Amino acid sequence: MEPMNPFQERVLEVVESIPPGKVMSYGDIAEYLGEGGPRQVGRVMSTWGGGVPWWRVVHSDGTAAAPDHERRCLDQWREEGTPLRGERVDMRKARWDGRSADSKK
Template identity: 65%
Template sequence: MDPDDYAEAVLDTVERIPPGKVMAYGDVAEMVGTGGPRQVGRVMAHFGGGVPWWRVLRADGSPPSGHEVRALEEYRVEGTPLRPDGRRVDMRRARWDGA
């Protein structure tokens, strides 16, 4: 199954997120201009392996379910700001606005 136009738009947006920055699923949907967090999550689950998937997470800064260990490794490598608990991204400091 190949990605449709919506999936391509989501993946293009994710590829633009700079190292050390993140977006919530809803942020990606807002930037794409359609859909919502669940639709973005579905695209990422099916087609996200070829893009920096760890840069898309829940609005509370939690990494993608089932991929926490790998995502946290990527955050440390990229210098993504983490919360004091070290298990979540500091969304205030790390959220990318698309600019």
């Protein structure tokens, strides 16, 4: 595996900083960093994201990022008190803007 580049490191730093009970979408992370896009963030997460709280990164509609990990995500979200709508994250209540632990975008 190739070494991480600065963009990859920044993506993982953002993910590590998302507070429990909050989430960001792939696009939110790219926008926050001011570079890349949802696909680039997704590639970083699929390659390097196992060591960070990956369940806090979701699709923009609040669904789990990895379909094969939906149950694990749901368990983590419930454990952390993440606001849900059924089996997906309530993005209006759970979206984190990168500034404060209780922010709403």
